[in-house]
Amino acid sequence: MYAFEYHRPSSSKEALDLAAKKSEGKFLAGGQSLVQAMKLRLSSPSDLIDLGSVSELKNLKVEGNTVLVGAMVRHAEVAASPAVQKAIPALAALAGMIGDRQVRHMGTIGGSLANSDPAADYPAAVLGLGATISTHKRKIEADKFFKGLYETALEPGELITQVSFPAPKRAAYMKFKNPASRFALVGVFVADFGGNVRVAVTGAGACAFRQPDMEKALAAKFAPESVANIKVKSDGLNNDLHASPEYRAHLITVMAKRAVEAALK
Ligand SMILES: Cc1cc2nc3c(=O)[nH]c(=O)nc-3n(C[C@H](O)[C@H](O)[C@H](O)COP(=O)(O)OP(=O)(O)OC[C@H]3O[C@@H](n4cnc5c(N)ncnc54)[C@H](O)[C@@H]3O)c2cc1C
Missing domain, CATH: 3.30.465.10 (Uridine Diphospho-n-acetylenolpyruvylglucosamine Reductase; domain 3)
Structure with a gap:
């Protein structure tokens, strides 16, 4: 896996603001597909924007x-x-x-x-x-x-x-x-x-x-x-x-x- 920055926003707005700033970033939901793709180096986002706290x-x-x-x-x-x-x-x-x-x-x-x-x-x-x-x-x-x-x-x-x-x-x-x-x-x-x-x-x-x-x-x-x-x-x-x-x-x-x-x- 490549290095990446991890973010845990608490609202959609915060998540979207981060996504706008980090053009190579990706939203992270449960990680069931994305993390595997990263481990296989099929995906290398610069930033992971974890949606887990966005109620x-x-x-x-x-x-x-x-x-x-x-x-x-x-x-x-x-x-x-x-x-x-x-x-x-x-x-x-x-x-x-x-x-x-x-x-x-x-x-x-x-x-x-x-x-x-x-x-x-x-x-x-x-x-x-x-x-x-x-x-x-x-x-x-x-x-x-x-x-x-x-x-x-x-x-x-x-x-x-x-x-x-x-x-x-x-x-x-x-x-x-x-x-x-x-x-x-x-x-x-x-x-x-x-x-x-x-x-x-x-x-x-x-x-x-x-x-x-x-x-x-x-x-x-x-x-x-x-x-x-x-x-x-x-x-x-x-x-x-x-x-x-x-x-x-x-x-x-x-x-x-x-x-x-x-x-x-
Ligand atoms: C062993 C195994 C067996 C599986 N079996 C099945 C099966 O039988 N049937 C089936 O349908 N699925 C199956 N899956 C897939 C699983 O159900 C997940 O739905 C799928 O992997 C997506 O995972 P996730 O929700 O954790 O999203 P993630 O892996 O976190 O994200 C997947 C992609 O969606 C993007 N994303 C996530 N949330 C959003 C959002 N709100 N808006 C925009 N983009 C977003 C991410 O950036 C990423 O690109 C299986 C997975 C595994 C690991």
Whole structure:
């Protein structure tokens, strides 16, 4: 690891002032991705701006039909929240599937989304539910947030403050996980907003993406058989030691079908 300066601001303003002054600095959430990247010398920020004491980023609440998750809310808190379990059970369940107990107690939604790992779970929920990502200066629709491999719409120094999820009529997330890391080889989030259906896939491509053929079929009839025979093209899907593009394409259909079955239970 290279040398760096460590800062622990107590407000977003202080964190943003530091980020403005330290152009090579980075925000630190739970350190679950960033610290590893630093150890591997893939990232060498001059300054770490630890958001751990910024209490305004830690709010988790349900307002009407919307679940509001502050950027520094840990996965374990979302999974265990009775309010989230009631409003969007699929979101709480997804958070409970991330990594292991230690990862869930350190990892945050803001860090997960800013990092945009191709196999991360939250991007599927954000895209599948049509969430809005708030930063200190704007609101970004989920459809405009994920841009590519570890690439998002965030600008340098832009701070995610909160994510708002509209509650659907029904939803479910199914993932075929890597047994070692528990990251998604393929994960599919299906949400029915009463005729308007969204299907989001993670793990299969450079970043999370929607599956319009399945959305159309499910809007016509929200049933497992609507997606069971949809063959997904493998072009451009991830190819690594864990799975071929063809296998991932197959898994998208299988996971989508299982997600619809689960949403109907
Ligand atoms: C062993 C292991 C297993 C895992 N398994 C899974 C899994 O199954 N599914 C899954 O989805 N994830 C998994 N993860 C990832 C984990 O859940 C974290 O969400 C992810 O690593 C981000 O970590 P973090 O929140 O600690 O952010 P950090 O590592 O602290 O930061 C990540 C990046 O986000 C930036 N950042 C952080 N907060 C903000 C903010 N508010 N605004 C703007 N930028 C910000 C940082 O500058 C950095 O670039 C796993 C991680 C590990 C180590």
